[in-house]
Amino acid sequence: MKQLATEGAQVPGPAPIKTRRFNVSLVWIVPIVAVLVGISLVVHSILQEGPTITITFKTGDGLTANKTEVKYRNVVIGQVSDVELSNDQKSVNATVKLAKQAESFTREDSKFWVVRPRIGAGGVSGIDTLLSGDYIGADIGLANARGKNFKGLENPPPITYGEPGKRFTLHTQDLGSLDIGSPVYYRKIPVGQVVAYALDPDGKGVNIDLFVHAPNDQYVTENTRFWNASGVDVNVGANGFAVKTESLSALLVGGIAFRAPEYNPDDKPAAEEYTYELFEDQQTALAPPNGKPQYLALRFDQALRGLKVDAPVEFQGVEIGKVVSVNLDFDVQKRSFPVNVGIVIYPQRLGQAHQKMLKALNHDPNDEAGGVRLIGSFIENGLRAQARTGNLLTGQLYIALDFYPKAEKVTFDANVRPVMIPTIPGNLEQLQEKLEAMVAKINQLPIERIASNLDSNLVELRKSLGQFNAKTLPGVHNTLTDVSKTLQTANSTLQSAHSTLADDSPQREKLDQTLNELGRTSRSLRDLADYLGRHPESLIRGRPDNAAPMDLQGPPSK
Amino acid sequence: MTTPPVARELGLCLCHSCGLACDMTHEPHECERCGAPLHRRKTNSLTRTWAYLVTALVFYIPANLLPVMNTKMVGHGADSTIMSGVLEFWEAGAWDIALIIFIASIAVPGVKFVAITLLLVTVKRDSQWARKERSQLYRFVEVIGYWSMLDVIVVALVASLVKFQALADIEPRPGILFFGLVVVFTMLSAMSFDPRLIWDEKPQAPHNEEVTDEATSH
Numbered sequence: 068m069k070q071l072a073t074e075g076a077q078v079p080g081p082a083p084i085k086t087r088r089f090n091v092s093l094v095w096i097v098p099i100v101a102v103l104v105g106i107s108l109v110v111h112s113i114l115q116e117g118p119t120i121t122i123t124f125k126t127g128d129g130l131t132a133n134k135t136e137v138k139y140r141n142v143v144i145g146q147v148s149d150v151e152l153s154n155d156q157k158s159v160n161a162t163v164k165l166a167k168q169a170e171s172f173t174r175e176d177s178k179f180w181v182v183r184p185r186i187g188a189g190g191v192s193g194i195d196t197l198l199s200g201d202y203i204g205a206d207i208g209l210a211n212a213r214g215k216n217f218k219g220l221e222n223p224p225p226i227t228y229g230e231p232g233k234r235f236t237l238h239t240q241d242l243g244s245l246d247i248g249s250p251v252y253y254r255k256i257p258v259g260q261v262v263a264y265a266l267d268p269d270g271k272g273v274n275i276d277l278f279v280h281a282p283n284d285q286y287v288t289e290n291t292r293f294w295n296a297s298g299v300d301v302n303v304g305a306n307g308f309a310v311k312t313e314s315l316s317a318l319l320v321g322g323i324a325f326r327a328p329e330y331n332p333d334d335k336p337a338a339e340e341y342t343y344e345l346f347e348d349q350q351t352a353l354a355p356p357n358g359k360p361q362y363l364a365l366r367f368d369q370a371l372r373g374l375k376v377d378a379p380v381e382f383q384g385v386e387i388g389k390v391v392s393v394n395l396d397f398d399v400q401k402r403s404f405p406v407n408v409g410i411v412i413y414p415q416r417l418g419q420a421h422q423k424m425l426k427a428l429n430h431d432p433n434d435e436a437g438g439v440r441l442i443g444s445f446i447e448n449g450l451r452a453q454a455r456t457g458n459l460l461t462g463q464l465y466i467a468l469d470f471y472p473k474a475e476k477v478t479f480d481a482n483v484r485p486v487m488i489p490t491i492p493g494n495l496e497q498l499q500e501k502l503e504a505m506v507a508k509i510n511q512l513p514i515e516r517i518a519s520n521l522d523s524n525l526v527e528l529r530k531s532l533g534q535f536n537a538k539t540l541p542g543v544h545n546t547l548t549d550v551s552k553t554l555q556t557a558n559s560t561l562q563s564a565h566s567t568l569a570d571d572s573p574q575r576e577k578l579d580q581t582l583n584e585l586g587r588t589s590r591s592l593r594d595l596a597d598y599l600g601r602h603p604e605s606l607i608r609g610r611p612d613n614a615a616p617m618d619l620q621g622p623p624s625k
Numbered sequence: 626m627t628t629p630p631v632a633r634e635l636g637l638c639l640c641h642s643c644g645l646a647c648d649m650t651h652e653p654h655e656c657e658r659c660g661a662p663l664h665r666r667k668t669n670s671l672t673r674t675w676a677y678l679v680t681a682l683v684f685y686i687p688a689n690l691l692p693v694m695n696t697k698m699v700g701h702g703a704d705s706t707i708m709s710g711v712l713e714f715w716e717a718g719a720w721d722i723a724l725i726i727f728i729a730s731i732a733v734p735g736v737k738f739v740a741i742t743l744l745l746v747t748v749k750r751d752s753q754w755a756r757k758e759r760s761q762l763y764r765f766v767e768v769i770g771y772w773s774m775l776d777v778i779v780v781a782l783v784a785s786l787v788k789f790q791a792l793a794d795i796e797p798r799p800g801i802l803f804f805g806l807v808v809v810f811t812m813l814s815a816m817s818f819d820p821r822l823i824w825d826e827k828p829q830a831p832h833n834e835e836v837t838d839e840a841t842s843h
Binding site: 100101102108134 | 669672673676677679680683684686687691703791806810
């Protein structure tokens with residue numbers, strides 16, 4: 068060690084102390100790298116920071132801060148960071164941190180809803196949330212404006228934005244058994260669903276929004292009719308009993324079906340948001356359009372038991388309208404209670420007849436006064452309304468409009484609205500009247516007198532009969548006894564005659580012999596006649612000797 | 626002087642490889658017997674300790690803020706940070722487990738930061754205060770160093786064991802990586818520190834420490 072040291076000392080050289088090239092040690096690179104990593108993390112998280120939005124729900128059911136996720140097409144696009152009551156304690160505000168790429172979900176009309184297991188009209192949904200817990204579903208809106216506060220939907224929207232298809236609006240009197248999600252059928256194939264419904268602003272109807280998916284939306288044409296396919300349609304007709312329903316699901320949850328009438332030229336696919344009327348059933352839906360209704364008033368002087376509102380109105384046997392009101396009135400002059408019946412008719416239901424009539428009479432359907440004049444001329448020609456019995460069993464009445472040229476003339480007042488159509492009593496009523504007249508005539512007959520006359524006649528007759536019995540009958544009895552005696556005599560005479568003619572009587576024997584003799588006599592007479600035929604000369608010359616015997620042969624050869 | 630002399634006073638330096646007491650009169654760089662580099666104190670000790678300590682402190686932030694693991698129970702997943710895990714256990718009533726996790730994951734690194742900083746500052750100021758206690762503190766820091774890896778091991782274990790598909794699934798999250806780095810760097814920091822510096826008197830020679838840059842650290 069010492070040696071080495073001395074040796075080292077002997078060697079001259081540079082100073083053993085090395086000078087530092089840097090003031091800063093290289094080891095500081097390590098914390099610098101760490102800081103850089105930290106900064107990069109911060110920058111990354113800032114860059115990844117998406118928008119924060121607030122969604123208002125009715126309840127905080129299923130929402131947990133830092134756990135509940137926001138998903139779109141089952142991809143996580145954000146997370147609920149806070150759930151708290153709103154200031155008025157009426158709703159729950161969920162603060163959601165969206166991911167950077169989910170920025171477009173802040174469009175004003177974006178929709179958010181809580182996905183939970185649901186069993187509804189459209190089936191079962193959200194089963195996966197049973198295991199995974201509820202999450203918030205989202206749908207991107209279309210608006211350009213951005214929002215920060217959203218109102219959460221209570222139910223998932225049935226149609227997401229950008230789904231190909233068309234929306235249509237139906238107008239109806241009431242919602243019936245329809246609901247959001249109720250199916251829409253075309254030829255019994257589900258092609259869409261009900262997406263929304265709302266009352267009219269005036270509360271007098273319901274507007275139903277439905278969505279028909281592409282490509283089936285092309286079958287919705289401008290002439291298409293929609294009808295309510297809910298429930299069962301039972302028909303009893305001449306062909307028997309028919310039950311119709313769209314599908315079991317429609318039976319349970321209701322549904323809408325549509326179809327265009329078979330004959331419909333110049334039809335083209337309907338545009339988006341086209342508005343239709345929703346009909347009660349397929350039959351009314353596919354019936355020809357009613358056209359403009361015409362209200363008419365009728366006044367019947369007889370009671371109309373069995374005439375109900377909605378009873379049909381027929382013109383020449385074609386149903387063209389229905390009864391809308393049946394009211395009792397009081398006639399001050401006659402002191403009677405006539406029945407006022409209001410009816411509505413749809414002239415267009417007459418179809419071809421209506422069109423031809425319009426053409427022939429040069430009538431404009433929109434000219435109201437002209438229409439009234441037309442009705443006036445019909446009444447002039449004997450147009451009358453009559454309440455007829457449609458069903459003898461139930462006594463249901465219907466109104467029949469028909470021409471009765473023999474009906475008594477009525478003055479027509481063209482200024483009265485609704486137009487009044489004169490009436491004639493119904494069939495049954497006419498029959499009743501005739502019967503009544505007959506009964507009255509029968510009542511007028513002098514039955515009392517007839518009866519007393521008849522009675523005296525009968526007394527006379529009895530007297531005559533007594534005389535007859537006392538005087539005439541004994542004489543008759545004697546006569547009859549005489550007759551009986553005479554008959555007995557005749558009988559004995561006949562018996563003696565019979566015994567005379569008996570087989571073995573001598574008279575009969577003698578008669579037989581006489582007859583035989585007579586036979587022979589007639590034979591010889593015939594021989595004689597034959598002979599004389601062949602030999603007429605013998606009358607003069609007498610019979611030659613060689614005359615042939617009676618064998619009709621010529622004389623033997625001489 | 627009641628205490629025996631220290632090596633420097635005798636002009637000697639112990640070779641770390643072969644144990645030869647080398648004569649440092651001519652400042653040799655290598656052991657004359659085995660050729661190993663000779664240095665009286667750990668190279669660049671204070672700077673390195675500071676650097677590693679700062680690194681550990683930097684990583685300590687994401688280690689606590691980022692989630693360390695993701696627990697998925699029947700499809701419902703949730704990230705949890707170290708602190709949220711502690712709170713969860715505490716609220717669930719398992720205060721003992723919460724305490725263990727808290728001590729091992731949060732308190733121990735914190736204590737180490739404080740202790741090493743204290744040692745560094747006192748050494749820099751050549752403080753004469755409580756030298757023996759500071760040496761004990763250093764040894765304590767060295768001993769508890771690797772226990773902080775408990776968290777990392779737990780996460781590694783459950784993440785590899787709990788794999789029941791949809792039923793339950795645990796996955797590590799980046800936080801645990803930073804946490805592991807914190808532990809590693811605090812250990813490096815503690816190792817870079819030379820406890821002998823606590824006892825060094827005010828230097829007579831300007832080249833007491835930081836002799837070379839090129840010498841490798843332990």
